Amino acid sequence: MPDKPIEGEKRVFMTGNEVVAWAALVAGAEIMYGYPITPQNEIMHYWTRLAPKYGREFLQTEDELSAGFTTVGGVLAGRKAFTATAGPGNTLMQEPMSMAEAMRLPTVVVIQQRGGPSTATVIYSQQEVTMTTLGGNGEGLRIVYSTANHQELFDYTIKAFNTAWKYRFPTFVLGDGYQAKMRESLTIYDPASRGIELVEAEPYFGKPGVPGVDRPPTQLRNTYNVEEELYEVLEGYFRDYQKIAPEVAEHEAFGLEDSDLVVVSHGVVSRACKAAVKELREAGIKVGYFRPITLRPLPVEAIRETASKARQFLVVESAQGQLARLLKEAAFGCPVEMLDLFKPGVGITAEDVVSRVKEIVG
Amino acid sequence: MSVQPAMPKSWRVDTKPHKFCPGCGHGLVLKALGQAIDELGIQDRAVFGCDIGCSLLAWDFFNVDTIQTHHGRTTPVITGLKRANPNLIGIAYMGDGGGYAIGSQHLVNAAARNEKITVILVNNTQYGMTGGQMAPTTLPGQKTETTPYGRDPEKTGYPTQGPEMVAAITREGAYVARGTVANLRQLKNYLKKALENQMAGNGFSFVEVLSTCPTNWRTNAEETWKMVEQELPKYFKVGEIKVPGGQKEGEANG
Incomplete structure (x- = not known):
């Protein structure tokens, strides 16, 4: 083998x-x-x-x-x-x-x-x-x-x-x-x-020894008797999640320095947006590109920083605002205006994005 | 020092007395299972999976690695575990609602695939944890919270014959039996044979256990015992239904 x-x-x-x-x-x-x-x-x-x-x-x-x-x-x-x-x-x-x-x-x-x-x-x-x-x-x-x-x-x-x-x-x-x-x-x-090191898996169950004699048994539950018990467990999870979020969150962006309008997208749609933004910039229209790679946790700091500098976000997605909802929560309080190009269940081309941007900038 | 009741070695003593209602059959089933685990010497490699329903209360019952799963989903969790590490002895423990209603597709398909796991299904004829609703196993005429005038088979069918169904869809190598908390020696024997069947790598093993729920049956001790010992076996025949390559209990000299 x-x-x-x-x-x-x-x-x-x-x-x-x-x-x-x-x-x-x-x-x-x-x-x-x-x-x-x-x-x-x-x-x-x-x-x-x-x-x-x-x-x-x-x-x-x-x-x-x-x-x-x-x-x-x-x-x-x-x-x-x-x-x-x-x-x-x-x-x-x-x-x-x-x-x-x-x-x-x-x-x-x-x-x-x-x-x-x-x-x-x-x-x-x-x-x-x-x-x-x-x-x-x-x-x-x-x-x-x-x-x-x-x-x-x-x-x-x-x-x-x-x-x-x-x-x-x-x-x-x-x-x-x-x-x-x-x-x-x-x-x-x-x-x-x-140079990518693979994290080793390890067993939860069947570790060496007799449970209760050589080691405590591994007993995992998802049901709790009282509200406080659940709350304590979840508080621990939220603390851990909050701590790792900045380590895990990823995004890519360009053209943010000089742009009032930033095109925000994710996944395969970001390819159309990237091509559109490059084309528009080459034509002298100052547009930025932002793409969260992790949708959970979101790159919240980067989103807020971008949303504080830019005047408008154009959110582009093949859904009726599912990414936009996440962005609105992340950017809450930032003065950015949210514009959209939503095509639920339908592909989006660079041409679609270019014409939408031209419609916005006039 | 007070006298301690004899408990199986594999029981977790610091979680006793257990959390089940007085008169509940779960404690008896888990005693028989504990004895079977002790006698087979598999405490170190057994993994006990409990369903949601009253069986969830068994999540810290044994000194055995234990996973509390979702309602009806213990069979696939134990299946996945066993497939990933065949050295473990996977035990899926559930009630009649979990096994025959919400999780029936998992039971049927695990049995049909001849998964090398042991499923123990405790049949107390209704949903205990949620307050006594009709289950697939509720007897004709039996009153529950959702059949307050008694179960009408014309409208809701007859009690599910679980082991008979499992026996019908399994092939050679499966072990299928129905025991009862009214006969613990026999029950322990069935559970042991079911686990041995898995250890030998023969195939799927399934034991339904007729059990009690005085809380929701609203029965006293005498009525409870009469129900499990006399009434339930009228619909649910106690005995071994399928034994791989060998003789069923009592046939040895027949």
Whole structure:
């Protein structure tokens, strides 16, 4: 059995779903649990072809509830475990992920967003932002990376396993149907060859010794008897989350220094926005570009700083204001005006953004 | 020094007395399970998963690694754990609502896939923790909070026959039985065989246990015992239903 899935690095031309499977392999994922739903299916297809060659496992479950809860079980056994889903499957996934939040379990879930609400389209959207960042009956104690291209899908899937096991919050890679199905060039690599150290998984259950004799038993609960008991646990979680948020939060930006108008977007839409902003700047129109890479936690300081200098934000997304709501909360009190270009469940081109900006600046 | 009742070695003594209502059957099931764990010497590698419902109160019951899951979701959690580390002995412990209603798809599919786990389902004919509503196992005519005039099978069906269903969808290698808290020696024997079946890697093992709920049945001690010993077996036949490659209890010399 070959030791490493990738030696050094390799230039490839792949679909995003294939990229995710390779990234999970090199990140040391040991088991995937999954249930078919478009547009994430090929993650399972590639994983089931690659996994046996490297001693990794797969289980096809009866639904996404089971895919999420078996992932929880895999993590409890001390394995790097993950699943992938989309749309209505993401809805079901919120139940197991709320348990992962309650117990601080390092599950990794890859979401390839599709149209909503309901079954809608199998194609594409950015309509799973609210659910992925704040879903479940909880407080959003999770980490969400929104990727824009295949290189990032590879980089951030590896990173997601490290972040999850380092900080012990459930971690999501938020892609979409375009990224899932599109073929693109990227460099895949052995993380060690880039100096990326993989965080080791460790078992919660089945540690050496007899519980109660050689060691205390590991007993994890999510149910509390009194309000104060729950409050104390959550206060601890919020403190931890607040502490790690600045370490985890990421964003990219350019052209902010001289711009009154800043185009804000995330994920694959940020590619259109980046191209549009470059084109507009070359034409002498001063527009800035800002993109949160983590949607949870958001890069709040950077958003507030930008929102304090700029006069207007143009929020561009393939949803009816799901990113905009997060931004409004983060920028609350800043004097920035929020303008929008929302196309729920529909792709956005650089031309769309350019014409919207021209409409605004006149 | 006061005399301590004999407790299984695998029980966590500092959490006793346990949290179940007086007359509840859970304590008896967990005693039989504790004895089975002791006799098999698997305290160090058993993982106990408890559902939501009254079974959630068992989250600190044993000196065994324990996970409290969601309502109906103990089967997939233990399945995922066992798949990820087959050396562990996975025990999924749930009630009749968790196993036969909200979690029935997990039970059916885990059984059909022949997952190498042990599911113990405690049947007390109604939802205890939420205050005594109708369950899939409620007897015809039985009064509950959502069948205040008695369960009408025309409108709500007949009691779910869980072990019979599991036996029908499992193949060779599965162990399926129905025990009762009215016969603890037999129950311990069934639980032990179920766990041994998992340890041998044969396949899925499932034990339903007929149990008591005097709080929601609103029965006194005598009525409670009559219900579990005489009434429940009229609908739920006690015994081994499927034994891998061997003889069922009592058939050895038959």
